Amino acid sequence: MTQGIGRSGRCGAAALLLVLSIALPSQAIQIERVISPGGIEAWLVPDHTVPVISVSFSFAGGSAWDPEGMAGLAELTAVLLAEAAGPYDHQAFQAHLEDKAIRLQFHASVDRFGGRLSTLTDNQDEAYRLANLALTQPRFDAVDVERVRDAALVDLRRDLGTPSALARRAFYAAVFPGHAYGRDPSGTPDSLAQVNVDAMRRLVVERIGLDTLLVAVSGDITPGKLGPVLDRLFAGLPARAQGLAVPDVTPAHGGETIVVPRESAQSLIVAGQAAIPRDDSDWFAARIMNYILGGGSFSSRLVQEIREERGLTYGVSSFLAPLEHASLILVSGSTVNARAAETLALIKAEWRRMALEGVTGAEVADAQRYLTGSFPLQFSSTGRTADLVLQMRRFDLGLDYLDRRRTLIESVTVDQVNAVARRILDVDALTVVVVGEPEGVEATMTVPRSDTRG
Amino acid sequence: MRVTTPHFVIGHATAIAVAVLAFVLVATGPRPAPAGVFNPETFTLDNGLRVVVVTNRRVPVVTHMVWYGVGAADEPYGKSGIAHFLEHLMFKGTDEIEPGEFSRIVARNGGSDNAFTSQDFTAYFQNVARDRLDLVMRMEADRMTDLRLAEEDVVTERDVILEERRQRTDNRPRGLWSEAVGAALFVNHPYGTPVIGWADEISALDRADALAFYRRFYVPNNAVLVVSGDIDAAELRPLAETYYGSIPRGPEIVRRRPPEPPIRADRRVVLEDAEVFQPSLQRRFIAPSANQGDSAHVYALDVLADILGGGATSRLHRTLVLEDRVARGVSVYYQGTSLDYGSFSIAASPSSTATVEALEASLDRELARLIDAGVTVVEVATSIRRMLAAAAYARDSLMRPAYVFGMALTTGQSVEDVEAWPDRLAAVTVEQVNAAARHVFTRSSVTGVLLPAQPVSAQGS
Numbered sequence: 062m063t064q065g066i067g068r069s070g071r072c073g074a075a076a077l078l079l080v081l082s083i084a085l086p087s088q089a090i091q092i093e094r095v096i097s098p099g100g101i102e103a104w105l106v107p108d109h110t111v112p113v114i115s116v117s118f119s120f121a122g123g124s125a126w127d128p129e130g131m132a133g134l135a136e137l138t139a140v141l142l143a144e145a146a147g148p149y150d151h152q153a154f155q156a157h158l159e160d161k162a163i164r165l166q167f168h169a170s171v172d173r174f175g176g177r178l179s180t181l182t183d184n185q186d187e188a189y190r191l192a193n194l195a196l197t198q199p200r201f202d203a204v205d206v207e208r209v210r211d212a213a214l215v216d217l218r219r220d221l222g223t224p225s226a227l228a229r230r231a232f233y234a235a236v237f238p239g240h241a242y243g244r245d246p247s248g249t250p251d252s253l254a255q256v257n258v259d260a261m262r263r264l265v266v267e268r269i270g271l272d273t274l275l276v277a278v279s280g281d282i283t284p285g286k287l288g289p290v291l292d293r294l295f296a297g298l299p300a301r302a303q304g305l306a307v308p309d310v311t312p313a314h315g316g317e318t319i320v321v322p323r324e325s326a327q328s329l330i331v332a333g334q335a336a337i338p339r340d341d342s343d344w345f346a347a348r349i350m351n352y353i354l355g356g357g358s359f360s361s362r363l364v365q366e367i368r369e370e371r372g373l374t375y376g377v378s379s380f381l382a383p384l385e386h387a388s389l390i391l392v393s394g395s396t397v398n399a400r401a402a403e404t405l406a407l408i409k410a411e412w413r414r415m416a417l418e419g420v421t422g423a424e425v426a427d428a429q430r431y432l433t434g435s436f437p438l439q440f441s442s443t444g445r446t447a448d449l450v451l452q453m454r455r456f457d458l459g460l461d462y463l464d465r466r467r468t469l470i471e472s473v474t475v476d477q478v479n480a481v482a483r484r485i486l487d488v489d490a491l492t493v494v495v496v497g498e499p500e501g502v503e504a505t506m507t508v509p510r511s512d513t514r515g
Numbered sequence: 516m517r518v519t520t521p522h523f524v525i526g527h528a529t530a531i532a533v534a535v536l537a538f539v540l541v542a543t544g545p546r547p548a549p550a551g552v553f554n555p556e557t558f559t560l561d562n563g564l565r566v567v568v569v570t571n572r573r574v575p576v577v578t579h580m581v582w583y584g585v586g587a588a589d590e591p592y593g594k595s596g597i598a599h600f601l602e603h604l605m606f607k608g609t610d611e612i613e614p615g616e617f618s619r620i621v622a623r624n625g626g627s628d629n630a631f632t633s634q635d636f637t638a639y640f641q642n643v644a645r646d647r648l649d650l651v652m653r654m655e656a657d658r659m660t661d662l663r664l665a666e667e668d669v670v671t672e673r674d675v676i677l678e679e680r681r682q683r684t685d686n687r688p689r690g691l692w693s694e695a696v697g698a699a700l701f702v703n704h705p706y707g708t709p710v711i712g713w714a715d716e717i718s719a720l721d722r723a724d725a726l727a728f729y730r731r732f733y734v735p736n737n738a739v740l741v742v743s744g745d746i747d748a749a750e751l752r753p754l755a756e757t758y759y760g761s762i763p764r765g766p767e768i769v770r771r772r773p774p775e776p777p778i779r780a781d782r783r784v785v786l787e788d789a790e791v792f793q794p795s796l797q798r799r800f801i802a803p804s805a806n807q808g809d810s811a812h813v814y815a816l817d818v819l820a821d822i823l824g825g826g827a828t829s830r831l832h833r834t835l836v837l838e839d840r841v842a843r844g845v846s847v848y849y850q851g852t853s854l855d856y857g858s859f860s861i862a863a864s865p866s867s868t869a870t871v872e873a874l875e876a877s878l879d880r881e882l883a884r885l886i887d888a889g890v891t892v893v894e895v896a897t898s899i900r901r902m903l904a905a906a907a908y909a910r911d912s913l914m915r916p917a918y919v920f921g922m923a924l925t926t927g928q929s930v931e932d933v934e935a936w937p938d939r940l941a942a943v944t945v946e947q948v949n950a951a952a953r954h955v956f957t958r959s960s961v962t963g964v965l966l967p968a969q970p971v972s973a974q975g976s
Contacts, residue, residue, distance in 0.1 A: 089574045110573045113911045151837075155827035160897075162904035181907050208836070214867040215843040218793035224686065280911075324790055326685040327678070358627070359606075359618035369615055372674025375682050395682050427623050434625010437574045438642045441913040497686075 090440055092450060094460055095284045097291035103276035104450050104460070105287055108443060112182040114280035116192075116294070117447035119175030119455065121273035122264075124246035125386070126305045131255045133248020135169035137209055138261045142167045142176075144205045146194035151205050154191070163188045165195060171246055172385040173455065174268050178294075179444055182281045189294045196269060197297040201258045213253050220247070224395075224496045227321050228331040231508045232391075232494045235319055236312040236333065242387060270302025271295065277450035280443035309386045311335055315490035320504035321497075328401040328497030332408065333391035334490040337481070339383040339456045346473045346481040347381060347390075352428040353420050353478075354411060355379030355392055360427065362411050367394065373404050383456075390485060402501030409488050416486040419479030433467050552937060553909075553916045556748035557930050560755060562764040563736025565924060568751050569743035569916040577744035578914050579651050580640040581659070582921035584739070585732035587712070588634040588705040588772050588855070594724055596712020599632040600676055601725045605639065606630075607668045609661040614668050617654060624650060634706050635854045636925035642913070645745045649754060656758040659733055662726070669722040677718065680711050688788035689795070689965060696963035699782045700799050704775040706856060734765025739924045743917040772855055775801065782961045789968040794871045797862040797963040798878065802849065802955045804857030806927030813851045814939045815951035816859065820849040821898040822890050822948070824861070830894075831861070831881060839877045841869040854926045859955050871964055886956055889949035903937055 093105045127134040143165050145151040158165060161184040167176040176196075180188035220226035230245050237243035248256075274295065278287060312335045337347055348356075355363035355378045363377045377394030392412075396404040440446045453462050495502050556568045587598045608614040621628040626643035628651075641651040684690035694709045701707030711717070740759065742751055802816060803809045823831050824847025835842035843864040851857045865874045909915055923933050 108573055110571060111911045112907055152828060152833070159826050159828055159901050160904075162901060162908070164908075179908070181904065184904075208840070211840075211867050212843045215793055215864055218867070219864075221792040222688065222790045327681040357622060359615070360622045365615075368675055370671070372671040373678065375675055375679035395686070396678060397681060427619070430625055431622045434644060434647075435622075435627060436625075437644065438576050438625075438627060438913075440574050442911045444911070 089437060090446070090463055092460060092463065093284045095278075095287045095291070097288040099292040101271065101274070101276065101291040101295055103278050103287060103291055104454060105277075105282070105284055106279040106440075106446050106450060107281075107283060108279055108446070109281050111443070112281050113443050114180055114182060114185055114188075114278065114282050115443035115447040116178040116276065116278050117175065117444070117451040118177075118274060118276045119173040119451060120268050120270065120275075120302060121172075121304060122174050122268035122302070123170045123172045124244075125171045125241040125307050126268065127241070127244075127246075127248075128260065130252055131248075131260060132244040132246065132252040133213060134256050134260055134264060135174055136247055137206075137213060137253070137256055138264050139167035139169045139174065139176075140209050140212075141201055141205060141261065142195045142199045142265075144209065145200040145202055146191070147198040147200075149194070150200070150202060154194075157187070157191055161187050163191060165192055167195070169246065171242060174264075175451075177444060177447070185282075185290070189290060193294055193296055196295070199261075199265065201261055203258070206258060206261075210253055210256065213247065214250055217247060217250060217253070224323060224325065224327075224329040227323065228329050228393075228494050228496045231319055231321050231496070232331050232333060232492065234508060235314045235317065235494065235506065236389075236492050237310055237387065238313055240310045241307055242310060242384065266299070267303040267305070270299045272301045273304070274298070275451060275454045277447045277454060279446035279450065307386050311387065312389065312490075312492065314492050314506065315487075316492070317506045318493040318495070318502065318504055319506045319508050320495050320499060320502060321508060323496050323498070325497045326397065327395050328398050328495050328499040328502075329393070329395045330401065330405055330408065330493065330495050330499075331391065331393045332405075332491045332493040333382075333389045334485075334487060334492065336381055336383070336388045336390035336485050338388045343477065343481040343484070345469050346477040347485060348432060349425055349428040349470070349473055350415065350420065350478050350482045350485075351379055351381050351390065352432060353424045354415050356381075357428065357431060360431070362415070363392070363394070363408065366411060367396075367404060367407050371407075373397075373400055373407070377404075377408070398498045399500050401495060401497065401499030405493065405495070405499075405502060409491070412486050412488045412491065415482045416488070419482055420475060422475050425473070425475050425478055429470050429473070432470050436466065552934050553919070554934075555916070555920060555930055558748060558752060560735065560760050562760065562762055563734075564738055564740055564755070564759050564762075566740045566748075566751065566755050567742075567917075567920045567924070567930060568746060568748045569741070569920070570745075570747045571743060571910075571913065571916070572745050573913075575645045575745045576642060576913065577645050577648050577742055577746055578640060578642050578917045579648060579655065580638055580741045580917050580921055581655050582636050582638040582739040582741065582925050583733055584635075584737045584768060584770065584925045585637055585728075586633050586635040586925075587708065587710040589732065589770055590705065590708075590728070593716060594720065594728075595708045596676065596717040597720055597724050597728050598637055599711055600673065600717070600720050601728050602630050602632045602637050602639075603672050603676060604664055604669060604725050605658055605662065607665070607672065608663050609658050610663055611657050611661065612654060614665065617658070620654065621651060626651065632710055634710060636922065638921055640914070640917070648742070648746070649758075652754055652758040656762060659735065659738070659759070660762055662729055662733075664722050664725065666722055669725065673717065673720060676711070677714065680714055680717065683711065684709070685714070688786060688791045691788075692784070692786040692795075692963060692965045693797075695786065696784045696797060696799060696961055699784050699961045700801060700858065701775055701856070702778060703773050704855060705772050706775075706853075732768060734768070735759060735762045736764050737768045739921055741917040741921045744913055770854060775856060779959055781959050784961060784963045785966065786964070787966045787968045791965055791967045793864060794967065795862065795864050795963075795965040796871050796874055796878070797860060798960050799858055799860045799963070800955050800958055800960045802851070802857040802859040804851050804853040804855065804926075805932065806853065807855050808857070809954065812947070812951040812954055813857075814943050815947040816849045816851060816857075816955065817902070817940060818895060818898050818943050819890070819948050819952055820847045820859070821902055822894050823847045823885075825898065825901070830885075830890075831863075831878070834881050835863060835874065835877050836866075839873075840866055841874045841877050842866060852922055852926050852928070871966065875962070882956055885952055889952070890945060892945045895943065895945045895948055899941055899943060902940060906937060
């Protein structure tokens with residue numbers, strides 16, 4: 062597409078393209094390892110810019126650990142932990158949090174059960190006390206349980222009309238049949254009805270223990286002060302949680318195309334296949350490959366071909382999803398129904414081209430510059446920083462990761478990217494879900510809208 | 516002054532469904548916080564470009580933003596969507612940058628960039644390492660004056676925007692419904708026209724429309740430069756002079772939109788759709804803004820919104836969700852940072868067993884009780900104390916301070932107004948809150964109802 066705009070234009074552009082090496086000091090972000098008197102380890106990024114402290118933490122066992130027939134348990138429990146605790150019923154607990162501007166939330170991903178606490182420096186003692194109550198003495202009052210369950214039911218109904226939720230459900234149900242990853246983490250009306258207080262209390266006992274606890278902290282606190290704080294925040298937690306084994310799984314139904322019919326102006330296409338885990342030695346080669354393919358926002362091949370060249374979509378992108386027991390690469394984009402087949406063909410063509418022809422040195426260099434240079438931009442708030450550091454711990458990346466990351470990315474060669482593209486990308490292995498009324502897309506498998514297991 | 520990201524702002528690109536699909540990560544965004552005192556530095560260039568600097572040396576990065584005092588409400592009649600269309604086209608090249616290269620150059624330099632349009636402003640930003648600030652300032656200044664548009668790029672991008680409209684609105688009954696409610700709230704003022712534009716009018720927009728709009732509004736005296744992060748005014752000033760200082764001042768921009776007539780009739784907007792499985796209710800009122808109408812009410816309305824809907828102990832949460840059990844949740848939103856009218860909006864979804872009628876009856880009762888008996892001294896004191904305490908979170912962010920000042924300065928407010936927010940909020944009295952409540956809630960309203968085309972029980976949920 063790029064029509065030259067004239068001679069002077071090219072000169073100017075050439076001047077701007079001159080890119081110097083980016084010396085972004087990762088040392089601007091210092092991580093300190095803190096061990097509490099009681100033996101709890103936390104990684105801390107001290108930051109006294111603003112009088113705010115954020116603590117992110119997680120335990121093994123997300124929604125994939127929910128018992129058969131009880132999908133949604135982890136998500137419901139996460140909401141209820143922050144509802145009422147210790148001597149305080151719902152209104153009293155919420156008033157204590159709000160009076161001191163304390164933000165306490167729990168959440169479940171498929172693999173982890175976690176929380177985030179943010180507080181003003183002045184109010185931190187109260188914040189640790191309330192968070193500890195939530196972790197150790199959640200109330201699960203019947204009236205709260207029924208209200209939260211009802212809210213989840215309402216959200217499920219809303220999801221029934223939401224293309225992205227329909228696509229997500231159909232995709233994971235298709236690629237992980239019979240596995241916990243194939244269920245929707247939010248459950249179904251039937252599975253939500255099965256969730257009870259006993260199961261929630263069991264979840265707390267089984268999953269919330271010091272042995273799988275990971276903690277990251279950022280903000281207005283020193284390493285010396287943090288030690289005793291950790292012991293207070295997590296006081297009373299059992300040394301060991303019980304744990305549960307979830308089997309590894311590889312995606313099924315590669316090559317299938319599933320159409321979820323929905324009266325609509327547009328079709329949403331979601332497709333995916335197996336990729337590689339986070340600890341694979343090719344991880345950064347895969348990150349660079351994905352950036353070039355569809356991860357790099359305006360710069361990616363998918364955006365160039367589908368949006369910039371043809372105006373077929375507002376957004377199309379790909380990403381890697383390294384779950385604990387499976388690894389995926391996914392792509393997603395929306396287009397007008399009449400051109401769904403064309404858009405899907407273009408996605409597949411880029412998939413194939415990447416696997417067959419690989420990438421250029423310039424593309425790899427651009428990706429490396431972005432992935433190294435943009436990293437510090439992510440440390441934009443104490444909460445975000447705590448989350449990023451927790452992620453480093455979750456994938457066991459080591460305390461020196463911020464120093465090593467640049468080298469890990471810059472040392473990746475074109476050959477390595479091409480090799481990982483050949484290794485991962487297989488257009489015939491893509492499981493495709495289209496939600497809408499796509500013209501010219503033949504379904505090979507059908508999934509009724511309501512067919513989701515609990 | 517408030518620092519929530521308004522829901523009516525739309526942007527150049529979005530992470531779309533991917534973010535939703537990635538159930539690996541669970542979003543736990545903190546609730547929106549009011550502004551604190553950011554202690555900015557300000558200066559104005561000879562050509563009229565206003566500059567705001569907010570220093571934050573946490574990491575060696577900066578947010579660089581240029582805000583133009585022009586939005587969808589400034590569009591010529593019949594050209595809806597041109598402000599947002601132009602925002603997209605600003606990435607299509609200049610005399611120095613080839614089409615599509617702008618964002619690639621930013622990315623190659625380890626930065627990220629985007630843009631967004633609202634009724635009142637259009638803004639462009641880059642997040643980059645401090646040592647890349649020169650580069651993005653040069654490129655942003657370049658496209659303030661030297662945009663070049665190729666016909667085929669314009670036509671392709673128009674298709675992108677029609678896809679954006681389908682994704683945001685046409686493919687979502689909820690989006691169509693909100694658009695219709697907005698159009699019923701403002702029947703004459705252009706705030707009733709969606710920012711993205713009506714589909715038929717978007718389809719007819721062309722290169723000449725975009726360039727005319729660009730030449731008229733994209734001038735330094737109608738722009739605000741906001742830089743936050745690892746920089747101060749002494750460091751920024753020479754750069755601002757170098758890159759933006761040489762751009763000539765344009766004609767004065769007068770932004771005068773047609774007024775909204777006082778409509779006494781309540782309006783009701785009902786959408787039934789086969790793709791709706793969960794009903795919703797919203798009620799919206801036109802309200803004063805900081806720049807128009809009876810602005811004395813603005814801070815009291817901030818407090819009122821918090822009393823009614825700010826969290827789990829708020830009035831409407833306690834009454835509609837906990838006591839009556841007719842709502843799954845309630846949200847209350849006062850939009851007071853507008854060049855023209857503000858709005859006060861209440862939205863709720865019925866609980867799984869309640870009807871929209873029952874929900875609406877409870878809401879009516881609570882609003883009647885509010886007008887009749889008012890709020891209490893304790894409620895006002897508690898809300899003010901909590902909002903002030905939470906203000907520190909607004910500073911715990913790179914982009915948010917820049918966003919606050921950009922929005923304020925393109926909607927008729929000053930840096931001093933932003934900085935005075937805690938003092939003015941703290942001075943609000945119970946009498947003022949009750950007067951503001953009567954002022955807004957005794958006017959006509961628009962009630963929106965979104966319903967399944969068939970009874971919920973007939974659906975296969």
